[in-house]
Amino acid sequence: MDTRTGLPIVGMVGGGQLARMTHQAAIALGQSLHVLASSPDDGAALVAADVEIGSHTDIEALRQFAKACDVITFDHEHVPGDLIRALEADGVVVWPSSAALRIAQDKAAMRERLAELGAPMPRWRRVTTIDDVVAVAAETSWPVVLKATTGGYDGRGVWMVSSPVEAEAVMADVPSLIVEERVALRREVAALVARSPFGQVATYPIVETVQRDGICVEVIAPAPGLSADMALAAEELAIRIASELGVVGLLAVELFETADRFVVNELAMRPHNSGHWTIEGARTSQFEQHLRAVLDYPLGDTHITAPYVVMANILGGEPGGLKIDERIHHLMAAEPGVKIHMYGKAVRPGRKIGHVTALGDDLEATRASAARAAMWLQEGK
Amino acid sequence: MDTRTGLPIVGMVGGGQLARMTHQAAIALGQSLHVLASSPDDGAALVAADVEIGSHTDIEALRQFAKACDVITFDHEHVPGDLIRALEADGVVVWPSSAALRIAQDKAAMRERLAELGAPMPRWRRVTTIDDVVAVAAETSWPVVLKATTGGYDGRGVWMVSSPVEAEAVMADVPSLIVEERVALRREVAALVARSPFGQVATYPIVETVQRDGICVEVIAPAPGLSADMALAAEELAIRIASELGVVGLLAVELFETADRFVVNELAMRPHNSGHWTIEGARTSQFEQHLRAVLDYPLGDTHITAPYVVMANILGGEPGGLKIDERIHHLMAAEPGVKIHMYGKAVRPGRKIGHVTALGDDLEATRASAARAAMWLQEGK
Numbered sequence: 001m002d003t004r005t006g007l008p009i010v011g012m013v014g015g016g017q018l019a020r021m022t023h024q025a026a027i028a029l030g031q032s033l034h035v036l037a038s039s040p041d042d043g044a045a046l047v048a049a050d051v052e053i054g055s056h057t058d059i060e061a062l063r064q065f066a067k068a069c070d071v072i073t074f075d076h077e078h079v080p081g082d083l084i085r086a087l088e089a090d091g092v093v094v095w096p097s098s099a100a101l102r103i104a105q106d107k108a109a110m111r112e113r114l115a116e117l118g119a120p121m122p123r124w125r126r127v128t129t130i131d132d133v134v135a136v137a138a139e140t141s142w143p144v145v146l147k148a149t150t151g152g153y154d155g156r157g158v159w160m161v162s163s164p165v166e167a168e169a170v171m172a173d174v175p176s177l178i179v180e181e182r183v184a185l186r187r188e189v190a191a192l193v194a195r196s197p198f199g200q201v202a203t204y205p206i207v208e209t210v211q212r213d214g215i216c217v218e219v220i221a222p223a224p225g226l227s228a229d230m231a232l233a234a235e236e237l238a239i240r241i242a243s244e245l246g247v248v249g250l251l252a253v254e255l256f257e258t259a260d261r262f263v264v265n266e267l268a269m270r271p272h273n274s275g276h277w278t279i280e281g282a283r284t285s286q287f288e289q290h291l292r293a294v295l296d297y298p299l300g301d302t303h304i305t306a307p308y309v310v311m312a313n314i315l316g317g318e319p320g321g322l323k324i325d326e327r328i329h330h331l332m333a334a335e336p337g338v339k340i341h342m343y344g345k346a347v348r349p350g351r352k353i354g355h356v357t358a359l360g361d362d363l364e365a366t367r368a369s370a371a372r373a374a375m376w377l378q379e380g381k
Numbered sequence: 382m383d384t385r386t387g388l389p390i391v392g393m394v395g396g397g398q399l400a401r402m403t404h405q406a407a408i409a410l411g412q413s414l415h416v417l418a419s420s421p422d423d424g425a426a427l428v429a430a431d432v433e434i435g436s437h438t439d440i441e442a443l444r445q446f447a448k449a450c451d452v453i454t455f456d457h458e459h460v461p462g463d464l465i466r467a468l469e470a471d472g473v474v475v476w477p478s479s480a481a482l483r484i485a486q487d488k489a490a491m492r493e494r495l496a497e498l499g500a501p502m503p504r505w506r507r508v509t510t511i512d513d514v515v516a517v518a519a520e521t522s523w524p525v526v527l528k529a530t531t532g533g534y535d536g537r538g539v540w541m542v543s544s545p546v547e548a549e550a551v552m553a554d555v556p557s558l559i560v561e562e563r564v565a566l567r568r569e570v571a572a573l574v575a576r577s578p579f580g581q582v583a584t585y586p587i588v589e590t591v592q593r594d595g596i597c598v599e600v601i602a603p604a605p606g607l608s609a610d611m612a613l614a615a616e617e618l619a620i621r622i623a624s625e626l627g628v629v630g631l632l633a634v635e636l637f638e639t640a641d642r643f644v645v646n647e648l649a650m651r652p653h654n655s656g657h658w659t660i661e662g663a664r665t666s667q668f669e670q671h672l673r674a675v676l677d678y679p680l681g682d683t684h685i686t687a688p689y690v691v692m693a694n695i696l697g698g699e700p701g702g703l704k705i706d707e708r709i710h711h712l713m714a715a716e717p718g719v720k721i722h723m724y725g726k727a728v729r730p731g732r733k734i735g736h737v738t739a740l741g742d743d744l745e746a747t748r749a750s751a752a753r754a755a756m757w758l759q760e761g762k
Contacts (some may be wrong), residue, residue, distance in 0.1 A: 002426065005726075006704055007705065007709075008706065009752075011522060020408060023428070024405050026428075027401060027428045028405070028721060030709075030721075030735065031723075035645065045430070046385065046386075047413045049426070049427060049428050049432070284717075292713065297709065298710065299713075303718070306686075323387055324386070324411075325387060325388055325389065328410070332678050334439070336665075337665075337681070337684070340409060341409045342411025342412075343411070345388050359664070
């Protein structure tokens with residue numbers, strides 16, 4: 001407990017933009033997020049008062065960090081499960097638990113567990129030999145999708161392969177893979193749910209996520225044209241997964257929408273890019289909600305605050321051109337109602353350096369505002 | 382400039398809740414507010430990464446602080462004018478400037494300057510002898526209001542006196558006073574405007590402010606029942622004052638509404654309690670707007686985000702009863718849509734320790750939500 005404020009202390013392992021935005025939400029709740037960052041230049045380390053520098057794969061760093069915290073949570077899914085279990089054995093309160101988080105850390109474990117729950121999924125197999133890949137291709141068609149069981153994100157660790165030869169090339173490099181059918185999808189959507197230790201759940205409206213080169217570039221809330229029945233089905237699926245897995249905190253369920261149903265693509269157990277729109281677009285942001293959940297506070301109202309909310313990621317552009325400060329000037333002049341979120345990161349091509357959120361009554365106008373704003377920051381024009 | 386982000390650095394003198402909430406807004410703009418706090422326990426010092434501890438009346442502390450900043454602004458109005466002028470002489474960019482801020486620091490200077498502008502005001506005089514007090518009482522009626530020219534806030538430095546004897550008792554204690562007529566007011570309202578060095582201005586909707594014992598307890602946006610003409614007049618008055626005084630940053634104009642007009646009560650040149658509702662209630666919060674203004678960025682959209690937005694201050698209650706963390710639990714369970722802002726302060730009776738904001742379609746229901754939420758935090762019931 002923070003003796004200065006009488007409030008419990010939340011520690012987040014990882015100092016990226018999720019921790020940075022969680023700290024903003026923590027301040028309103030009277031808190032100051034404790035952050036275990038890998039570098040003083042991490043986005044959250046630049047702005048938070050209570051930062052320790054250490055590796056998320058170093059059990060001593062984790063133990064030292066945990067001493068100052070009442071509850072530990074995560075900015076990413078890369079903390080090894082045995083280290084989380086060691087913290088739990090020490091008596092540290094960790095949310096999500098190692099048991100729940102394992103399902104988001106290991107794609108084979110995720111598929112197996114979801115299969116037990118009867119959740120709709122692509123056809124898939126663990127890849128032991130090339131025969132497993134060929135079998136899924138035979139049941140569906142080439143190309144098929146290979147995924148590293150651990151460590152992938154933002155399109156990394158995913159390969160579309162069109163032949164056994166291509167598959168074997170990936171298998172030569174990556175020790176542990178699953179193979180999945182390539183789903184004939186209409187679009188991608190995401191369901192976001194929070195769950196507290198008490199078992200309270202709260203879902204956000206289902207959103208459409210637009211990807212380019214495997215990276216999410218745009219999120220539209222609510223997902224346009226989604227029927228109330230389909231939206232409810234997606235929310236119920238997310239609640240069921242969160243409850244069955246015992247998730248505490250946020251669970252993002254990335255879904256493929258096909259002609260007649262959803263299938264589960266990925267799970268994430270933390271604030272998620274598909275929920276950044278909630279900072280201004282929902283009564284309770286996903287960052288505040290994650291804090292409420294891990295603190296076992298009652299969850300907040302998740303209603304949308306405008307007819308349409310569109311988030312666009314800002315990816316680092318090529319070097320040169322206008323300085324970032326000048327770009328912000330132009331964007332603010334062009335789009336005075338768009339909200340900017342910069343992550344304090346150095347610009348590298350393709351790296352997520354921030355996002356913008358537009359809110360409005362008209363879907364296409366709102367999308368255009370968000371796209372224009374992102375373009376100013378990304379390309380300086 | 383922050384070499385890590387390529388963005389300018391804003392420094393705020395004073396580490397209270399205004400700096401704390403400005404830091405939250407700074408994070409989104411890719412910044413990290415630099416704070417000169419008087420104590421490591423100040424609300425902003427608890428949550429910001431870049432904090433120096435020093436006195437706002439120590440020129441060397443101010444000079445040292447200014448070295449790391451591209452622009453300096455203020456959490457309060459208590460920095461002596463000669464120190465601000467010394468910083469300006471050093472070449473430090475300070476907003477608002479010493480010349481503008483003087484008008485908010487000295488109530489006699491404020492009245493004289495507003496008189497030159499022809500702004501509507503109560504009858505008033507500087508108090509040199511008791512005859513000045515008696516004269517204003519004779520022109521209007523007893524009681525009259527005595528105000529210390531400097532240093533007052535939240536009802537401090539203001540005395541209602543009903544006789545020359547009562548006035549002389551105040552005069553014996555306070556070296557510099559003005560006397561004002563007691564205005565027959567219907568209610569108090571506030572106009573909030575931002576102005577950039579470029580000269581761009583942006584006003585927020587006019588709000589009603591409800592005081593108890595001289596302390597603002599509730600703010601209602603927009604001010605109920607205010608005609609469009611009266612609202613426009615108040616916004617234009619605020620713009621004219623900001624422009625004529627050369628204010629950069631925020632200007633809050635506290636107004637008395639009488640039967641047929643407004644008269645100016647007070648000025649504040651910083652984020653203001655009457656603008657806390659803008660965090661969720663306006664597209665651009667006053668804290669972001671203040672940063673945009675002092676950075677000479679284009680100003681943000683000030684539209685209200687719901688039909689009614691009501692802010693209630695949380696004043697510290699008597700010791701005992703439920704712990705603050707338990708109070709937060711009850712409030713969140715009772716009012717899942719109300720937004721909480723805790724300032725990280727130790728509880729003392731009557732001290733502003735936070736605020737809550739409710740948004741809704743129905744005025745009375747929204748006021749009731751905010752009042753209930755504030756009551757839970759304040760009284761634990």
